[in-house]
Amino acid sequence: MIFALIVALVIPLGLDLYMPVPDDNPLTSEKIELGRRLFDDRRLSRDGSIACTSCHDPARAFSKPDALSPGVSGRRGSRNAPALINRGWGRSFFWDGRVATLEEQVLKPIQDPNEMDLPIAEAADRVGVSPQDISRALASYVRSILSGDSPFDRFVNGDRGALSPEQQAGLQMFRGKGNCTACHVGPNFSDEKLHNTGVAWRPSATSTGSGQVGTFADLGRFLVTAKDEDRGAFKTPTLREIAWTAPYMHDGSLATLDAVVDFYSDGGRQNPGIDPEIRSLHLAVEEKQALVAFLNSLSGSIREGQP
Amino acid sequence: MKRTIISGLLVVLALASIVAADDKKATVLFQAAQARETIQGDLKGAIALYQDVVKEAGGNRAIAARALVRMAECYQKLGDAQARKIFEQLVRDYADQKDAATLARERLANTPAAADQRIVTRQLWSVPSEALGERTPDGLGTVSPDGRYFSFVDWSSGELFLHNFTTGENRRLTNDARKAQYAEESVISRDGAHVAYAWFNTDGYELRTLDVNAKGAAPRVLFANHREDPLVFPYDWSPDGKWIVVQIRRADGTGQLALVSTVDGALRVLESSDWRRASGIAFSPDGKFLAYDIAADSVPEQHDIYIIAADAHQKIAAVVDPANDMVIGWAPDGGHLLFSSDRSGTHGIWALAVADGKRQGEPRLIKADVRVKPRGITRSGALYFSTALSHRDIYVASVDFETGKLLAAPARIAGQTVGFNVAAQWSPDGESLAYLPRSKDASTVAIQSIATGRVRELRPNLAYVFDEPPLWSPDGSFLVVVGPDQKGRWGIHRVEARTGDTTLLAMSDPPAKNAVHPIAWSSNGQTLYIRRAVTGSASETVAFDMRTRHEEPIRRVTAGFVPSPDGGAWATLEKSSSGTSLRIEPAGGPVRTPLQVNAPEDLSGFGGQGPRWSPDSRFVVVRGSQEDVWAIPADGGSPRKLDLGHLKPANLQIHPDGHRVAIETAEQKVEIWMLENFFPTVTGKK
Numbered sequence: 006m007i008f009a010l011i012v013a014l015v016i017p018l019g020l021d022l023y024m025p026v027p028d029d030n031p032l033t034s035e036k037i038e039l040g041r042r043l044f045d046d047r048r049l050s051r052d053g054s055i056a057c058t059s060c061h062d063p064a065r066a067f068s069k070p071d072a073l074s075p076g077v078s079g080r081r082g083s084r085n086a087p088a089l090i091n092r093g094w095g096r097s098f099f100w101d102g103r104v105a106t107l108e109e110q111v112l113k114p115i116q117d118p119n120e121m122d123l124p125i126a127e128a129a130d131r132v133g134v135s136p137q138d139i140s141r142a143l144a145s146y147v148r149s150i151l152s153g154d155s156p157f158d159r160f161v162n163g164d165r166g167a168l169s170p171e172q173q174a175g176l177q178m179f180r181g182k183g184n185c186t187a188c189h190v191g192p193n194f195s196d197e198k199l200h201n202t203g204v205a206w207r208p209s210a211t212s213t214g215s216g217q218v219g220t221f222a223d224l225g226r227f228l229v230t231a232k233d234e235d236r237g238a239f240k241t242p243t244l245r246e247i248a249w250t251a252p253y254m255h256d257g258s259l260a261t262l263d264a265v266v267d268f269y270s271d272g273g274r275q276n277p278g279i280d281p282e283i284r285s286l287h288l289a290v291e292e293k294q295a296l297v298a299f300l301n302s303l304s305g306s307i308r309e310g311q312p
Numbered sequence: 313m314k315r316t317i318i319s320g321l322l323v324v325l326a327l328a329s330i331v332a333a334d335d336k337k338a339t340v341l342f343q344a345a346q347a348r349e350t351i352q353g354d355l356k357g358a359i360a361l362y363q364d365v366v367k368e369a370g371g372n373r374a375i376a377a378r379a380l381v382r383m384a385e386c387y388q389k390l391g392d393a394q395a396r397k398i399f400e401q402l403v404r405d406y407a408d409q410k411d412a413a414t415l416a417r418e419r420l421a422n423t424p425a426a427a428d429q430r431i432v433t434r435q436l437w438s439v440p441s442e443a444l445g446e447r448t449p450d451g452l453g454t455v456s457p458d459g460r461y462f463s464f465v466d467w468s469s470g471e472l473f474l475h476n477f478t479t480g481e482n483r484r485l486t487n488d489a490r491k492a493q494y495a496e497e498s499v500i501s502r503d504g505a506h507v508a509y510a511w512f513n514t515d516g517y518e519l520r521t522l523d524v525n526a527k528g529a530a531p532r533v534l535f536a537n538h539r540e541d542p543l544v545f546p547y548d549w550s551p552d553g554k555w556i557v558v559q560i561r562r563a564d565g566t567g568q569l570a571l572v573s574t575v576d577g578a579l580r581v582l583e584s585s586d587w588r589r590a591s592g593i594a595f596s597p598d599g600k601f602l603a604y605d606i607a608a609d610s611v612p613e614q615h616d617i618y619i620i621a622a623d624a625h626q627k628i629a630a631v632v633d634p635a636n637d638m639v640i641g642w643a644p645d646g647g648h649l650l651f652s653s654d655r656s657g658t659h660g661i662w663a664l665a666v667a668d669g670k671r672q673g674e675p676r677l678i679k680a681d682v683r684v685k686p687r688g689i690t691r692s693g694a695l696y697f698s699t700a701l702s703h704r705d706i707y708v709a710s711v712d713f714e715t716g717k718l719l720a721a722p723a724r725i726a727g728q729t730v731g732f733n734v735a736a737q738w739s740p741d742g743e744s745l746a747y748l749p750r751s752k753d754a755s756t757v758a759i760q761s762i763a764t765g766r767v768r769e770l771r772p773n774l775a776y777v778f779d780e781p782p783l784w785s786p787d788g789s790f791l792v793v794v795g796p797d798q799k800g801r802w803g804i805h806r807v808e809a810r811t812g813d814t815t816l817l818a819m820s821d822p823p824a825k826n827a828v829h830p831i832a833w834s835s836n837g838q839t840l841y842i843r844r845a846v847t848g849s850a851s852e853t854v855a856f857d858m859r860t861r862h863e864e865p866i867r868r869v870t871a872g873f874v875p876s877p878d879g880g881a882w883a884t885l886e887k888s889s890s891g892t893s894l895r896i897e898p899a900g901g902p903v904r905t906p907l908q909v910n911a912p913e914d915l916s917g918f919g920g921q922g923p924r925w926s927p928d929s930r931f932v933v934v935r936g937s938q939e940d941v942w943a944i945p946a947d948g949g950s951p952r953k954l955d956l957g958h959l960k961p962a963n964l965q966i967h968p969d970g971h972r973v974a975i976e977t978a979e980q981k982v983e984i985w986m987l988e989n990f991f992p993t994v995t996g997k998k
Contacts, residue, residue, distance in 0.1 A: 013625065022624035023583045161540040161562075162579075181821050186564045187799065191584045 017153025040146025050121035066246035072257025085257035093148035111143035155305030175299025187282035194244035203274030353692035377412035453498035470494025516542035547593035565800035587800035592639030659683035716952035770812035786837035835879030872922015
């Protein structure tokens with residue numbers, strides 16, 4: 006009989022000690038290691054060209070510098086590959102929050118025609134691991150990917166020299182005039198909720214500028230719930246490692262952090278259902294620079310797998 | 313014959329004196345037994361004393377029966393079958409003692425009604441009124457595990473005290489309070505030797521501990537991270553005394569459930585909680601788990617209960633349902649978690665069986681129709697709780713500011729609720745009175761018509777409306793209130809007077825702190841003067857342009873800086889070694905030499921809003937340290953003490969007619985009660 010050693014991850018500074026782990030998928034060294042191997046296994050794609058690491062590069066905070074990463078046969082989806090860090094604390098997954106568990110999420114890209122395009126049964130045959138074990142192993146590995154101990158974390162825990170004066174000004178802006186904490190809160194800088202910031206809104210050519218006429222290039226959460234109030238709503242992403250995870254937004258449409266800050270300073274893109282927290286901020290140049298400086302302080306150390 | 317009669321009388325008198333002496337002894341023993349049982353929690357010691365009572369009772373069958381009842385209940389708490397034998401003895405041998413015999417029969421029958429009647433509720437202490445401030449019950453702490461002591465803040469000094477239930481004495485523990493520095497929430501350790509408490513100073517809160525037995529010992533500052541974790545409150549000690557569980561509110565308004573090491577002050581954050589707060593957090597008796605309640609997402613009135621392992625390896629949903637469920641504490645044997653809930657339609661005490669941090673079965677109702685603010689469970693299983701009997705209410709009177717005389721006696725406003733109404737403010741046309749009915753939802757604002765008495769309620773979209781009179785807009789179309797929004801961000805908000813629709817005007821900096829307040833309108837109604845906390849005790853008066861939302865600092869002050877209604881002057885109070893000065897400056901002009909006010913008592917404004925101007929700008933109205941109210945002529949005449957009848961105002965607002973005043977009184981009564989004898993009901997032991 007083989008006894009699996011249930012592991013406790015070493016949690017970096019700045020993150021909660023409690024991470025939700027399903028009772029039927031406790032973290033074990035074996036599963037995490039299997040998950041790491043599967044994460045880099047191109048056999049999980051139809052033509053053997055794509056692995057999870059193709060879109061979630063460990064060297065870039067498990068993200069990719071493409072707005073829309075290519076899948077098999079060069080196909081592209083409509084959404085940016087999010088950074089897979091600290092997802093163990095996630096409450097829903099994908100930009101539209103359509104999946105509630107990591108165990109479910111990790112199997113979707115394998116089967117998505119625009120990504121790895123392989124039925125899960127066939128994937129299981131190829132790697133010699135059951136679909137359930139693929140799910141549990143990959144989920145366990147993703148849970149083990151942790152980012153913390155950033156200069157920001159050290160600053161809020163007492164090291165007053167960890168942030169430069171400009172970064173400290175940016176932190177104050179982040180919490181105050183910038184109103185960023187309306188959505189980017191908590192250890193992962195995400196409320197794990199979905200908001201319409203207008204990034205998917207395309208005003209019509211005849212629009213007078215009031216933002217009331219146009220369409221959504223991507224309906225976001227509405228595609229899951231069919232509720233009008235969910236049109237154009239996307240999940241708040243983490244800001245950890247944000248310096249490494251350009252381009253930004255659900256569609257990768259904003260290339261730099263400066264562009265992101267400009268977007269919010271201008272009040273997003275006005276549309277009929279825009280989140281009431283999104284409003285013109287009229288930030289001065291130095292305020293924007295301070296914000297960007299602060300955001301760059303959210304890069305810490307990334308660890309994955311075993312402690 | 314005569315000698316016989318006299319001798320007989322002497323014998324009777326002698327016998328009577330012996331009986332009286334025995335009675336007295338039995339009574340004294342009975343009181344000692346009660347104290348041993350309920351205060352010290354020594355059930356076996358109490359049983360021995362009750363046995364002595366029965367021996368010494370002699371012919372006093374009533375006291376003997378009472379002693380037997382108490383003895384049986386002690387045995388019952390110990391799970392000893394001797395309880396049943398004593399109840400049977402009472403039924404058999406003390407049938408003439410009707411109350412005791414009836415109770416004994418019910419215990420023997422063990423009906424649900426009997427079970428409820430087994431539970432005993434007893435008032436232990438009424439907190440002295442001089443110790444109560446406007447902030448009570450924020451300063452109430454917990455009972456010691458032996459039931460002997462209770463920690464609390466005396467708001468007359470801001471120091472932390474320990475009340476002794478046995479002697480009635482109050483012993484001061486801290487000696488550091490001064491203006492803007494004071495103790496708040498406290499909790500006594502499981503061994504009764506230490507107390508952990510939140511200490512507020514101008515930078516924020518600190519977590520401190522004290523050895524209660526070491527007189528004069530300096531407190532240990534265990535945790536202080538003012539800038540990033542400005543609020544930290546203790547909830548419980550681990551049974552081994554090595555950890556204190558705290559709730560932290562961070563600078564961004566989010567919360568954390570964390571453990572602070574009593575060895576080195578290290579912080580272990582178990583879980584972050586966005587803007588929601590736990591009302592109760594308690595270590596299990598074995599120290600392995602913590603039970604806590606927290607509001608369900610987007611439903612602030614619905615708290616659910618979770619149990620998290622102290623090493624964070626697991627968390628379970630213990631009580632999750634549409635009801636409002638809040639943690640009270642653990643049974644001494646750790647087998648049950650007590651919580652309050654309105655799941656039956658009214659508030660009651662419920663128990664959930666728990667094993668190894670996991671729920672076992674469904675909760676059971678222990679006591680119906682009771683709402684407790686828990687203050688700890690003792691080793692003997694007695695639940696201590698507090699009740700606040702508030703007499704905070706609003707009265708309307710009429711005064712002559714020229715003479716200070718009362719023109720019409722104060723009359724309480726006829727609102728929908730009595731005793732919990734605060735923070736009144738007249739509308740600009742004088743036809744309505746806005747106030748906060750605190751018996752309702754914490755964000756409710758009431759508007760009462762003076763002519764008809766009819767009250768309508770607004771429910772701004774805020775987590776809480778702060779205890780400060782709303783400021784009406786000059787046209788009466790909206791109110792300005794202070795409070796945190798649903799994301800815990802403090803600020804001043806505009807609330808439409810007809811609909812209650814709410815919009816943020818200015819956010820506090822940092823958002824987690826209550827650091828911005830409205831003061832008054834400019835005479836043209838286009839500028840709202842606000843006060844922002846800066847550093848330490850300093851604040852800044854700022855002109856907030858309602859149209860552009862631009863803020864222009866005007867003056868850095870240490871007390872309220874309030875414009876006159878006609879815009880011609882500013883008033884502020886300044887304290888110095890020579891007394892309190894009322895400084896009145898012409899608006900826009902040079903600073904005058906301060907007008908020195910010779911008043912027989914120290915003067916202050918009304919809370920965060922400072923002194924009040926009369927509508928004609930002729931008088932500045934302030935409060936004295938003896939709780940009197942003074943009208944000070946702005947042109948330098950003698951102060952007049954206002955005759956307000958028997959009322960001692962915590963707040964006062966002047967009607968546009970210049971005579972009527974709305975007075976808020978702040979009398980409160982806070983009691984500490986004990987609920988005992990309900991664990992046999994919980995465990996089902998007979």
